[in-house]
Amino acid sequence: MATARSAAAAAEKRRVILDAAVRVFARQGFHTCRVSDIADEAGVAYGLVYHYFRSKDEVLDTLFLERWNVMLDAIRETDAQPIPAREKLHAIASFIVESYRHDPELMKVIIVEVTRAANSFGQTHLAKIREAYELIAEIVRKAQQAGEFRPDVTPDFAAMAFYGAIEQVLTGWIFDVLPGGEEDLEQAKRFVVETICGGLDQ
Amino acid sequence: MATARSAAAAAEKRRVILDAAVRVFARQGFHTCRVSDIADEAGVAYGLVYHYFRSKDEVLDTLFLERWNVMLDAIRETDAQPIPAREKLHAIASFIVESYRHDPELMKVIIVEVTRAANSFGQTHLAKIREAYELIAEIVRKAQQAGEFRPDVTPDFAAMAFYGAIEQVLTGWIFDVLPGGEEDLEQAKRFVVETICGGLDQ
DNA sequence: GACGCCGTTGACTGACCAGTCAATCGCGTT
DNA sequence: AACGCGATTGACTGGTCAGTCAACGGCGTC
Numbered sequence: 001m002a003t004a005r006s007a008a009a010a011a012e013k014r015r016v017i018l019d020a021a022v023r024v025f026a027r028q029g030f031h032t033c034r035v036s037d038i039a040d041e042a043g044v045a046y047g048l049v050y051h052y053f054r055s056k057d058e059v060l061d062t063l064f065l066e067r068w069n070v071m072l073d074a075i076r077e078t079d080a081q082p083i084p085a086r087e088k089l090h091a092i093a094s095f096i097v098e099s100y101r102h103d104p105e106l107m108k109v110i111i112v113e114v115t116r117a118a119n120s121f122g123q124t125h126l127a128k129i130r131e132a133y134e135l136i137a138e139i140v141r142k143a144q145q146a147g148e149f150r151p152d153v154t155p156d157f158a159a160m161a162f163y164g165a166i167e168q169v170l171t172g173w174i175f176d177v178l179p180g181g182e183e184d185l186e187q188a189k190r191f192v193v194e195t196i197c198g199g200l201d202q
Numbered sequence: 203m204a205t206a207r208s209a210a211a212a213a214e215k216r217r218v219i220l221d222a223a224v225r226v227f228a229r230q231g232f233h234t235c236r237v238s239d240i241a242d243e244a245g246v247a248y249g250l251v252y253h254y255f256r257s258k259d260e261v262l263d264t265l266f267l268e269r270w271n272v273m274l275d276a277i278r279e280t281d282a283q284p285i286p287a288r289e290k291l292h293a294i295a296s297f298i299v300e301s302y303r304h305d306p307e308l309m310k311v312i313i314v315e316v317t318r319a320a321n322s323f324g325q326t327h328l329a330k331i332r333e334a335y336e337l338i339a340e341i342v343r344k345a346q347q348a349g350e351f352r353p354d355v356t357p358d359f360a361a362m363a364f365y366g367a368i369e370q371v372l373t374g375w376i377f378d379v380l381p382g383g384e385e386d387l388e389q390a391k392r393f394v395v396e397t398i399c400g401g402l403d404q
Numbered sequence: 405g406a407c408g409c410c411g412t413t414g415a416c417t418g419a420c421c422a423g424t425c426a427a428t429c430g431c432g433t434t
Numbered sequence: 435a436a437c438g439c440g441a442t443t444g445a446c447t448g449g450t451c452a453g454t455c456a457a458c459g460g461c462g463t464c
Contacts, residue, residue: 010441029321031233034421045443050423086403116318118377119231130379140402149402153393160374161367161397168366169359175320177332178358191355195363199401200342200351201288212411236451247413252453 014052017042021059026105030060030113030121060121064114067106068128071095075135085143089162090193092136096166097189100173108174111167133159149197162196216254219244223261228307232262232315232323262323266316269308270330273297277337287345291364292395294338298368299391302375310376313369335361351399364398 020042024033035056039046053059078091100107114121115129122129137159143149149158169188172178222244226235237258241248255261280293302309316323317331324331339361345351351360371390374380 013441031322035423036421047424047444048442051441056422112321116320118318118373119314120233122377126377126379133374133379143402150400153397153402154389156374156380157371157390157393158397158402160370160380161394164366164368164370164373165363166366168362168369171320171366172335172358172362175324175328177328177335178362187356188359191359192363195355195360195398195401197401197403198352199397199399199403200345200355200360201399201401215411237453238451241414249414249454250412253411258452 017044017049017052018059018063022063022106022109025060025109025113060113063106064110064121064125065128067099067110071099072131072135075132079135079139085139085148086193086197088139089197090189093166093192094189096170097185100170101185107170111170111174115167116171133163136162165192165196219246219251219254220261220265224265224308224311227262227311227315262315265308266312266323266327267330269301269312273301274333274337277334281337281341287341287350288395288399290341291399292391295368295394296391298372299387302372303387309372313372313376317369318373335365338364367394367398
């Protein structure tokens with residue numbers, strides 16, 4: 001059977017190109033790099049990138065959607081648990097921090113080239129990005145109804161503050177503005193929830 | 203005296219080009235627009251842009267630095283006041299929100315094309331951007347020493363969370379993810395400080 | 405009213421690069 | 435071992451645009 005073997009081989013080659021693209025995008029940035037850089041990094045010919053992807057954009061789209069959908073699922077799953085809202089937020093912060101620990105280059109690409117690039121790719125994927133905000137807002141809304149969270153801050157606003165705080169910290173690590181050692185990652189999970197839920201006040 | 207009159211006229215023409223650039227960058231994005239778009243918007247010939255600016259980049263650099271330095275001064279001035287840290291943070295949040303109210307297009311350009319574009323212009327201006335984080339961190343540090351803020355969250359982290367929360371809300375307004383009416387802007391000043399200082403917990 | 409300076413013009417050039425495509429390769433099939 | 439087909443190659447094309455520059459115009463000066 002050639003079909004099964006070659007289908008697996010094709011998927012593998014596609015992965016090789018995607019992984020190379022992560023490294024190139026992280027190093028040079030999406031707009032600055034050339035498609036030939038991705039091909040070189042992957043050790044394949046220029047044209048092969050276009051055999052597996054319709055365009056340079058589609059490579060980045062694929063990387064983003066793959067990972068973002070995993071995150072959305074993780075948030076939904078967390079929200080389904082019968083635990084306090086504070087713990088839900090901690091689980092979400094943990095998931096994002098762990099994503100960074102596991103593959104910092106991929107997270108750099110997603111944040112820098114998509115999430116924070118709202119004029120180019122962010123625009124295309126705005127609906128997907130918004131889904132994350134809305135899931136978090138929903139957690140806050142339910143916590144307010146249950147009396148866990150104060151009712152005067154709107155859920156949409158709280159969601160933006162929570163997500164914005166996490167993303168800013170990741171951005172700090174990515175660009176060496178904040179120390180990003182192992183202990184710092186662990187600490188950040190607690191700090192972000194402590195700050196947003198508990199507040200800085202003594 | 204021709205020199206004085208023409209110097210004023212030159213400064214005015216330069217301003218016309220800068221203001222046109224804000225509109226074009228906000229509408230089309232820095233990378234997507236052409237220098238000829240700026241010239242057309244300003245009602246001047248293509249080449250004149252290069253009479254007043256060395257490059258397309260320098261136009262954006264100028265817009266960013268002009269505004270960012272005003273903000274840094276405002277933060278320094280706020281910090282010099284003999285008021286509680288919570289009020290200092292409120293004043294900073296107010297300043298940023300008012301900047302958005304006064305010129306949303308300019309704020310969009312600064313946030314989208316510089317502050318959140320850490321791979322391109324953000325890199326160039328990283329030191330300037332960092333200054334803002336450090337000034338905020340300093341406010342937090344002093345508040346911790348004075349016993350106003352809890353001592354267990356590091357000042358650098360708190361600064362990132364505070365700034366990240368504000369920027370995320372602005373980004374929400376810019377891309378119509380959050381309602382950005384007059385009352386919403388007013389509310390946001392309170393909410394961001396309430397959330398970061400007071401916490402979401404009931 | 406002739407001269408010169410400098411703000412202004414816009415056609416042009418050189419470089420860059422995404423995407424195409426015809427040619428080649430190599431593996432499985434018969 | 436000859437055939438076929440999808441994977442692979444990389445030279446080439448077409449279009450885009452930042453930045454240059456030679457020429458022009460209008461205002462002040464003498």
